[in-house]
Amino acid sequence: MLVDEIVGWRASLDDLLARIAHRFGRAEPRRQALSYLVGLLSPLVVKNGWSLTRP
Secondary structure, rough: HHHHHHHHHHHHHHHHHHHHHHHHHOOHHHHHHHHHHHHHHHOOOOHHHHHOOOO
């Protein structure tokens, strides 16, 4: 089921972020890094700074 796959991907991304979180001094850059990774993995045809930073 698609929902299970999405939950699995999100859990994997959270695990990855937990492994690299110590590299960020504050919570905001950690959240931005996670958002950037989610954007890179998104199905967008064109990925650029504008499309990746939009909520």
